[in-house]
Amino acid sequence: MKKDHGQSTSDVRSGHELDVAKLEAYLGEHVPGFNRPLHISQFKLGQSNPTYLLKDGNQQQYVLRKKPPGQLLSSTAHAVEREYRILRALGTHSDVPVPHVYTLCEDTSIIGTPFYVMEFLAGRIFADVRMLQLPFEERRQCWFSAVETLAKLHRVDFAAIGLENYGRNSGFYDRQMRSLSKVSQAQAETKDNETGDKVGPIPRLEEMFAWFKRNQVKDQATIVHGDFKIDNLIFHPTEPRVIGVLDWELSTIGHPLSDLSNLLQPFYIPPSQELAGFKGIKKEDLPIPDAQDLMQAYCLCLGTTYPIDRWNFAVAFSFFRVSVILQGIAARVARKQASSAEAKSYAARFKPMAYLALQFVDEGDLVATSKL
Numbered sequence: 001m002k003k004d005h006g007q008s009t010s011d012v013r014s015g016h017e018l019d020v021a022k023l024e025a026y027l028g029e030h031v032p033g034f035n036r037p038l039h040i041s042q043f044k045l046g047q048s049n050p051t052y053l054l055k056d057g058n059q060q061q062y063v064l065r066k067k068p069p070g071q072l073l074s075s076t077a078h079a080v081e082r083e084y085r086i087l088r089a090l091g092t093h094s095d096v097p098v099p100h101v102y103t104l105c106e107d108t109s110i111i112g113t114p115f116y117v118m119e120f121l122a123g124r125i126f127a128d129v130r131m132l133q134l135p136f137e138e139r140r141q142c143w144f145s146a147v148e149t150l151a152k153l154h155r156v157d158f159a160a161i162g163l164e165n166y167g168r169n170s171g172f173y174d175r176q177m178r179s180l181s182k183v184s185q186a187q188a189e190t191k192d193n194e195t196g197d198k199v200g201p202i203p204r205l206e207e208m209f210a211w212f213k214r215n216q217v218k219d220q221a222t223i224v225h226g227d228f229k230i231d232n233l234i235f236h237p238t239e240p241r242v243i244g245v246l247d248w249e250l251s252t253i254g255h256p257l258s259d260l261s262n263l264l265q266p267f268y269i270p271p272s273q274e275l276a277g278f279k280g281i282k283k284e285d286l287p288i289p290d291a292q293d294l295m296q297a298y299c300l301c302l303g304t305t306y307p308i309d310r311w312n313f314a315v316a317f318s319f320f321r322v323s324v325i326l327q328g329i330a331a332r333v334a335r336k337q338a339s340s341a342e343a344k345s346y347a348a349r350f351k352p353m354a355y356l357a358l359q360f361v362d363e364g365d366l367v368a369t370s371k372l
Contacts (some may be wrong), residue, residue: 018052019110039056063099069337080251098244099244147260156223168253172315176317181205187353217257227250228263229265230265257314261317322355
């Protein structure tokens with residue numbers, strides 16, 4: 001469920017077909033108001049978990065998220081059960097805007113893997129963080145709504161809404177280094193089913209880890225989305241405000257700066273790269289508010305101190321983490337398990353993303369307070 005809802009679906013791709021009769025019968029029993037017949041199409045994007053648009057006989061629309069077919073390298077990155085759990089908790093007990101979830105099915109006899117069904121939110125999803133089709137003032141308001149939505153998430157008392165065991169409440173970055181190192185090593189050894197070529201490692205990984213350990217931020221614990229960025233947000237059809245946060249498969253209890261740095265990554269990517277980067281562009285020439293103003297708004301919403309201590313650690317780590325995620329897409333491409341029509345273009349970016357992290361390593365260790 002990503003990008004522009006109205007134009008980003010296609011026929012269900014080969015290898016991702018669903019048993020329409022079984023699913024139709026299941027929905028009739030578990031989703032109030034569902035009526036036959038069922039029509040299924042597939043969203044073109046959504047890298048980890050295949051995502052489908054369902055339409056019933058009354059033209060009511062729903063979204064289905066499932067695990068990918070076949071043997072998986074990582075079970076945690078595809079845990080639709082966790083997605084369902086956090087969406088249900090936030091939707092019931094917080095002011096964080098999320099789609100309503102109808103049902104979780106763990107019976108693999110229905111469509112082959114666990115899945116859940118949620119509401120289809122009609123709104124705008126911006127693939128381009130610049131939002132160039134909007135007037136500047138509306139772009140500005142959309143971006144401030146994004147950081148305010150993130151602050152809402154980080155204000156949630158996770159224990160009070162039943163998520164006390166959703167993840168450990170300390171040592172987030174240490175755990176990330178251990179788990180991502182293990183995952184990355186497995187992904188690097190993955191061979192292409194046809195050519196036999198390995199995906200390959202993330203460059204200078206040990207050197208990167210040593211820098212992370214020397215420059216780590218002070219420990220904190222909140223709910224973290226895990227991939228908080230503009231194209232994972234649905235904005236109101238006509239108003240500059242977020243009405244839904246999507247793609248929770250990487251959510252856990254962790255450090256809030258991991259989400260904020262992920263959202264603000266474009267400000268640290270050079271304009272010459274494929275991604276819409278803003279590094280080196282003067283504030284007055286930016287198409288959206290600058291990172292400093294957005295961070296100040298975030299800190300104001302949370303009542304925390306600005307500037308953020310050791311901020312560049314969070315930015316560097318976010319680039320490393322995304323490089324591991326992209327390496328994982330490369331591994332799924334190699335194993336012919338990729339769930340996206342554009343997976344190959346994403347897979348090719350894992351080393352360039354790692355080099356963006358290494359730029360911070362090469363600048364040396366951070367001082368006590370790292371400003372922009």
